[in-house]
Amino acid sequence: MKNILVIGAAGYIGSHTVRQLAAGGYHPVILDNLSKGHKEAVAGFDFEQGDFTDKACLERVLQKYDFAAVMHFAACTEVDRSVKDPATFYQNNTAGVLTLLTTMLAHNIKRFVFSSSAAIFGEPQADLINENHPTHPINPYGRSKLMVEKMLEDFDLAYGLKSAALRYFNASGSDESGEIGESHSPETHLIARLVQTAAGKQNGFTVFGTDYPTPDGTCIRDFVHVNDLARAHVLALAKLLNESASLRFNLGSGNGHSVAEVVATVQKITGQDFKVTHAPRRAGDPARLVADSTRAKEMLGWQPTYDLTRIIQTAWQWETHRKY
Helix, strand or coil: CCEEEEECCCCHHHHHHHHHHHHCCCEEEEEECCCCCCHHHHCCCEEEECCCCCHHHHHHHHHHCCEEEEEECCCCCCHHHHHHCHHHHHHHHHHHHHHHHHHHHHCCCCEEEEEEEHHHCECCCCCCECCCCCCECCCHHHHHHHHHHHHHHHHHHHHCCEEEEEEECEEECCCCCCCCCCCCCCCCCHHHHHHHHHCCCCCCEEEECCCCCCCCCCCEEEEEEHHHHHHHHHHHHHHHHHCCCCEEEEECCCCEEEHHHHHHHHHHHHCCCCCEEEECCCCCCCCEECECCHHHHHHHCCCCCCCHHHHHHHHHHHHHCCCC
16 A cells, blocks of 8 residues: 555545545555644544644654655635735745655655645636636735646656646535534635534625626636545546656536525525625635636546535535534
8 A cells, every 4th residue: 555645634625535545545644733624534544743844744754654645735725814914825835835845855755746726827717717727816825826836847847756736626515424524713615604604603694795797796616525626636646656747637516606606505405594794805806716627537537526506415414413
């Protein structure tokens, strides 16, 4: 079994990916500082507590195991916070990954799966965003991710470090087992916040911006289930280990849903008619982000399997029976 270091695996997407890695015959080893993750989410797996930006910590873990590859899920992700506090995002998301990559090279580890983001594209210039879409991020979060992608291109040319950068759109939903799910504090993802509101854990819901150039005036986003994303990571890892080429994939359902539509769908599925208020746009939010995932489908054999209704149903199941 190949050892795979999974950084930030006690978090949302990482914990779902770890389970699929194990099911696929890999041996995942978790490195997480638990600043946002939950140890309960990775119970039963080899766990190392520490911060990936700490070179001494990395050295300790990389000396302990013989790793075939590293997967990275430990970014700061809140777009609005990145506008208010860009230093934290560049320190963790960009400088931290530089420390990680140079330490990997010192241990001759040259396969890296990177959790990137649709935020690298900025305002879309096409209805569906493919891998060739221009990259003009409009917030520090997106810029911090794009800087790493550029770094990975340079490390490939100079050092032969091969990477898979997965630009996913809006990760949503939870595992149907009910054992793991989305648990951020504070919660920032749209569907998770909505089901918390439906469960009475938040006092109403605020829609930011109703004057976007969209049919109902609210932002349009592409929601993709966390298990579909986790499966894409495992498929990308397998291809990366078997072939000597770096990879870039946009991961989404290919279907856009407006914030207003998602609110109405959550209310219908949960049966809760909670209060909805409206506020001005937030800084850094583009009007529309929808993926063209043709490349992932053709090269990885990946196919998203959850529609919006099923995504919300799994999120609601988790929220009403959550473990942590």
